[in-house]
Amino acid sequence: MKLLNILLSAFRALIRNKLRTLLTMLGMIIGVGAVIIMLAIGEGAQNAVKESINSLGSNILILMPGSFNQGGVHMGAGTRSSLTEDDINAIARECPSVKYITPVVTTGGQIVYGNMNWATRTMGVNDQYLDIRQWKMGSGDFFTDQDVKGGAKVCILGQTVVDNLFGDGTDPIEQTIRIRNKPFRVVGVLSKKGQNSEGQDQDDVILAPYTTVQKRLSFNQWIGQAMISCVSADGINSATKEITEVLRMRHKTLPQDPDDFTIRNQADIASMRNQTNETMTILLACIAGVSLLVGGIGIMNIMLVSVTERTREIGIRMSVGAKGSDILTQFLIEALVLSLFGGTIGIILGISGSKILTKAFEWQTYITTFSVMLSFGFSIVIGIFFGWYPARKAAMLDPIDALRYE
Amino acid sequence: MSDNNGRKKVIEISHVTKVYKLGDEVDVHALRGVSLDIYQGEFIAIMGASGSGKSTFMNILGCLDKPTKGNYMLDGIDVGSLSRDKLAEIRNKKLGFVFQGFNLLSRTSAIENTELPLFYCSISQKRRKEKALDALKRVGLGERINHYPNQLSGGQQQRVAIARSLVNDPTIILADEPTGNLDSRTSVEVMGIFQELNNQGITIVLVTHEPDIADFTKRHVIFKDGKIKSD
Numbered sequence A: 001m002k003l004l005n006i007l008l009s010a011f012r013a014l015i016r017n018k019l020r021t022l023l024t025m026l027g028m029i030i031g032v033g034a035v036i037i038m039l040a041i042g043e044g045a046q047n048a049v050k051e052s053i054n055s056l057g058s059n060i061l062i063l064m065p066g067s068f069n070q071g072g073v074h075m076g077a078g079t080r081s082s083l084t085e086d087d088i089n090a091i092a093r094e095c096p097s098v099k100y101i102t103p104v105v106t107t108g109g110q111i112v113y114g115n116m117n118w119a120t121r122t123m124g125v126n127d128q129y130l131d132i133r134q135w136k137m138g139s140g141d142f143f144t145d146q147d148v149k150g151g152a153k154v155c156i157l158g159q160t161v162v163d164n165l166f167g168d169g170t171d172p173i174e175q176t177i178r179i180r181n182k183p184f185r186v187v188g189v190l191s192k193k194g195q196n197s198e199g200q201d202q203d204d205v206i207l208a209p210y211t212t213v214q215k216r217l218s219f220n221q222w223i224g225q226a227m228i229s230c231v232s233a234d235g236i237n238s239a240t241k242e243i244t245e246v247l248r249m250r251h252k253t254l255p256q257d258p259d260d261f262t263i264r265n266q267a268d269i270a271s272m273r274n275q276t277n278e279t280m281t282i283l284l285a286c287i288a289g290v291s292l293l294v295g296g297i298g299i300m301n302i303m304l305v306s307v308t309e310r311t312r313e314i315g316i317r318m319s320v321g322a323k324g325s326d327i328l329t330q331f332l333i334e335a336l337v338l339s340l341f342g343g344t345i346g347i348i349l350g351i352s353g354s355k356i357l358t359k360a361f362e363w364q365t366y367i368t369t370f371s372v373m374l375s376f377g378f379s380i381v382i383g384i385f386f387g388w389y390p391a392r393k394a395a396m397l398d399p400i401d402a403l404r405y406e
Numbered sequence B: 001m002s003d004n005n006g007r008k009k010v011i012e013i014s015h016v017t018k019v020y021k022l023g024d025e026v027d028v029h030a031l032r033g034v035s036l037d038i039y040q041g042e043f044i045a046i047m048g049a050s051g052s053g054k055s056t057f058m059n060i061l062g063c064l065d066k067p068t069k070g071n072y073m074l075d076g077i078d079v080g081s082l083s084r085d086k087l088a089e090i091r092n093k094k095l096g097f098v099f100q101g102f103n104l105l106s107r108t109s110a111i112e113n114t115e116l117p118l119f120y121c122s123i124s125q126k127r128r129k130e131k132a133l134d135a136l137k138r139v140g141l142g143e144r145i146n147h148y149p150n151q152l153s154g155g156q157q158q159r160v161a162i163a164r165s166l167v168n169d170p171t172i173i174l175a176d177e178p179t180g181n182l183d184s185r186t187s188v189e190v191m192g193i194f195q196e197l198n199n200q201g202i203t204i205v206l207v208t209h210e211p212d213i214a215d216f217t218k219r220h221v222i223f224k225d226g227k228i229k230s231d
């Protein structure tokens, strides 16, 4: 029997039972739609991470005390105290590939202005911080190298902090706020930066000279983290090498011992954050895959019913010369048409669903050709896999028994 | 391979038995050694009481079932040794079957039912349509080709079935009680068609237990308890 004829008769058999066909396809539609949407959300989340890592600044390195073991599992990075102010200065002095470097000393605490108060984090940095982050001032000026050296009690406010402390419209510049009860003079306000990929509000921050933060707020002379901007993209590797050399020498690390610090670039950070995303995506895709499987079982179920119902038809076809393979192909094609149609509708539904999610919840979604191909491929595989058994059952029928079937 | 009139022998059945196994103990001997030769152009009625093995014999003739023992030569081919697929091909190329219950595909038009055997052999769509139309005309159903079986009377449905059985120009047409579900007037009409087809040279074997129907044929074979009682 020619393929076209088989296709035609498959369509006819499916159209004959419109409601049943639709319900059977529903399983596939939901399964494939879910796979597409889950992958779109996962891909969208990774894109968001990429964007936010890039928004960190360009050619950024993060330096932390302590070491990471292989595989990226946290093993005390940032917890051991080994980085000092002198280390930072040495890097700035001796590493030609390093353009800017700032210590980052973070502390939390209550901020008070008048009768308003707000809890946020205060980051102690030097005057190069804005250049590294490629961040602009909204108003006022950033503190100077002098302020850093002298440990001046000045600070810069992020927009969110301004909104919460100066809601009445007072100009914050030259006002005095209290951070953990210590008075700081506001010298500038940062421009708005928005959320990062993890939904953290980057404007909910206060910047102050790190020297002041160390002396007055955290009472700790160690440097928790340093942010470095390299001269160029090509400079990332050489900067990493230079910093490693300088620090190993300064810390008198023996050749056989591992680094007592960690340097991470944006790619590392991205891949680390993506790992969580990927796990999530895989999990969601698995759940979606299960619904696809259920859809496949639905197809098998209906095909089995169909084979039983049409036993007589099979007998008639065999009596006029249909071979087992003809019957097999006929039922397999029916299952395939079911799954492919369901799959195609599912793909369309998944794509529009993703669009709606983006519109309604502002979730970033991204449909890849890969996810569409994957879903389509899956539809074919499921059609063949779950259609095979019923089709085989039909093909193995004895002509006489099939004809006698009531 | 031919009789004294010079006719070709199309079927040679020798010592065929058929045993149905029901459970472990009970064997039903439906055929107990049947031998029969059928020549080209013959019109044979197989008669006998209910349960005498007529249908079993027809199913073996029609390559729908295999004998337990014995030989069956069809058109010089030893059918007993063939695979399932080869048997399907034989049914497709050499045999036409007409059943008591018509056995048409429902919700499928008369012409498409007639075309069905041609779907399973390589033939162009145009040629397929022509042959089906021609077959329907031969059974006097040239007008109702697009009717579904449920829109046709019993006699008309059986005509479609006959058209389907002859659409592939078979060596032989086998009909198992083709008039069993029809009233006597329609039966006569259907038998008229068989007679006409036989006059055109087609070999026909049909089962009936009605002597009136058998009178349309040229040769009577009577079954009793799985054996041929008279020929």
Ligand SMILES: Nc1ncnc2c1ncn2[C@@H]1O[C@H](COP(=O)(O)OP(=O)(O)O)[C@@H](O)[C@H]1O
Pocket: B020, B021, B022, B028, B029, B030, B048, B049, B050, B051, B052, B053, B054, B055, B056, B057
């Ligand atoms: N599939 C079967 N299984 C068991 N016994 C069968 C089967 N088909 C027919 N028989 C038995 O074989 C005998 C002959 O049946 P059948 O050929 O149908 O007779 P007829 O067509 O002459 O009425 C009967 O006794 C019947 O019960």
Ligand SMILES: [Mg+2]
Pocket: B054, B055, B056
């Ligand atoms: Mg019978």
